[in-house]
Amino acid sequence: MKVEGITKKFPGVLAxxxxNFELFKGEVHAIVGENGAGKSTLMNILSGILHPDEGKISLSCSELKVENPYMAKVNGISTVYQELSLADSLSIAENIITYQKPLKRFGFVDWETMYKRCDNLLKLFDKKDLKPKTLVKELSLAEKQVVEILKAVSSEPRILIxxxxxxxxxxLEVDKLFYLxxxxxxxxxxxxxxSHHLREIFEIADRVTVxxxxxxxxxxxxxEVKEQQLVTKMVGREIKTFYMGYNNISSKEYFIVDNISSKKIKNIKFNVKKGEILSxxxxVGAGRTELAKAIFGLDPIEQGQMFLNGSEVKxxxxxxxxxxxxxxxSEDRKESGLYLEKTIQDNVVSSKLYSYQKMGWMDDGQVKKxxxxxxxxxxxKCFSAKQPAATLSGGNQQKLLLAAWFQIDPLILIIDEPTRGVDIGARNEIYNLIRNMAQEGKGVIIITSDLPESLILSDRIIVMKDRRIVKEFLRDEATEEKIIASATGVAI
Ligand SMILES: Nc1ncnc2c1ncn2[C@@H]1O[C@H](COP(=O)(O)OP(=O)(O)OP(=O)(O)O)[C@@H](O)[C@H]1O
Ligand SMILES: [Mg+2]
Structure with a gap:
């Protein structure tokens, strides 16, 4: 595939x-760049969601006009979208097999074959919990991501984005994807x-474009290229590997979760100290997000108690x-995090609206400030605080979500995947902000799938498996190998 001179403008930005970009047959070509660099915009053009203002795309030397996603599919282009594209109220099978459904006589859908095909695809990721008939709205974000991947690969594409x-x-799931x-x-x-994970790029890609x-x-x-060189080209400056010193942690147990269970988690017991970052x-499927949801009152707690600063909280x-x-x-900024149609500034103040009132009116000056x-x-990265959140790139939406919660000044902050989609430069800034929250005496709980992040950021790490806590590590005793071993249940 060849992309020549593609230009795309949005109001206020030249995305x-x-x-120019070339893709060889049978290669894995990585694209890296800061948040807002234009990566997803190009992918949306290749998959027929956006139309370029100028430029040309050709496939096997003949020009290709991708006017809509269907034309992309017909030409063998299949995409795993950054902001997932699944239909929540349909089943996993209906989401995965949308193109060339198996049919019976008279054009009826052959459900049996469809479920079987879907089951075989799910096996690729070893997801025994997931059944073809399960509705997508019941899945966690990570499980949805697996379904999104299977949806894209199910049509045996010529080009996979x-x-x-x-x-x-x-x-573990990354390994399965790489195998695929x-x-x-x-x-x-x-x-x-x-990807923003350069380690992955060096593992799987043949070429890389910045x-x-x-x-x-x-x-x-x-x-022919080193990680540091890539980073410097991406952000236009050097970035040192991040190291965080020790937090100043009080010895008192500040937030105590005592033996709670919900429909989805069993007998969870842990505590967080003032000034501590616990991860x-x-x-995927171990029950981390379900735990956060139980604490936050999204899933009813069936037994157990919680205490904050010495008194019980119900x-x-x-x-x-x-x-x-x-x-x-929340980990899912699109579904349950941001008000995408509202402006950036409305989102920042959304969780604490009452404090911006002046005689019954919103104090616009204060909101803007x-x-x-x-x-x-x-x-x-934006051109105005009044642009809709939907027009931000994925990583910048993530930063906005954090901003909205940071400003309500909580005592206990639970963050599910704090740097999902955030580029290397901005990642360090976010780590600093989280650390400052802890330094101010708050208790921070981080849920992350990114092991290096967990090791850099946390004072203590607890590992969940099959909806229970199976292990706890202090920062100094934790290594990637040990954590993976307890998460998978494999002895080392
Ligand atoms: N629908 C839109 N309306 C206005 N601006 C947009 C729209 N979509 C994207 N942009 C802008 O285009 C630029 C490129 O965004 P894009 O999503 O391609 O970045 P990206 O490289 O994928 O970043 P990330 O790593 O954060 O996903 C950004 O400045 C973004 O705000
Ligand atoms: Mg993007």
């Missing part, structure tokens, strides 16, 4: 500026792979959690 396919997957990618490569499929400010900066074979690790719904100053930053402060703190 792509005469981009993966836009941040692993942002909520843990290492290698199989596809052998069959001659070409793959475009976008995007910056809507331009393609350079393309290299993977063996929870586990494979939480039956999220409003009660917020009242007790417990915040939960606060929004600007947090846009600056989290380094959101």
């Amino acid at each position: 792509l500026n005469k981009v 993966l836009d941040e396919p692993t942002s909520s997957l843990s290492r 990618i290698r199989q596809f490569k052998k069959k001659g499929t070409s793959i475009i792979y976008i 995007f910056r400010d809507g331009k393609d900066i350079c393309t290299n074979k993977i063996g 929870i690790y586990g494979l 939480i039956k719904n999220p409003a009660m959690a917020v009242k007790n100053r417990i915040a939960y930053v 606060m929004a600007e402060k947090y846009i600056g703190l989290t380094k959101i």
